[in-house]
Amino acid sequence: MSSSTDCIAKTGVVQSIDGQKVFVKVISVSACASCHAKGACTASDTSERIIEAELEPGTSLKPGQIVSVQADVKAGNAALFYGYILPFLLVFVVLIIAVLLTSEVVAGLVSLGVLLPYYAVLYLLRDRMGKRFKFSIQA
Incomplete structure (x- = not known):
């Protein structure tokens, strides 16, 4: 990740180091959170994330x-x-197919219900996905 055009970078603070793993706290601020009128507006949004990277x-x-x-x-x-x-896409395709076969209410429930096994499979594959999504640190 040598050039800035082929990577996404965020600035953060090192929280802890555990062996070869570094935990970095990154604070994401929406555009309106830094606005001068944020005190009068309820749309400001700030989130804090801990990112695990390899040392x-x-x-x-x-x-x-x-x-x-x-x-x-x-x-x-x-x-x-x-x-x-x-x-x-999964919800949309299942909804179209289910509408053709059943009522709209059942089709809606089935199309939303298909997300449960999808995200369960993603959760089970989290270690494999974690190898694909690597973060690096520049001091």
Whole structure:
């Protein structure tokens, strides 16, 4: 991930280090959260995430240090696909097929119910997916 055009980067603070794993706290702020009128508006949104990254050999980090966490754009696109696009397509296709075979109420329930096994399979494959979605750290 050498050039900035092929990676996604976020700045965060090292929370802890466990062997070769580094846990970095990244605070995501929506555009309106930094707006001057955020006190009068209820749309401001701030979220805090802990990202697990691998510590590269020869890298020296300590808790409290500010670092840049980077991920490959292809990995980000794959996460978008598995997290949003594929489930949407799955619900849509199942809804169309179920409407042709049953009533609308049953079709709606079946199409939403198909998400339970989908996300269960994603959860069971989390270790395998974790190998695909790697984060690196730039001090």
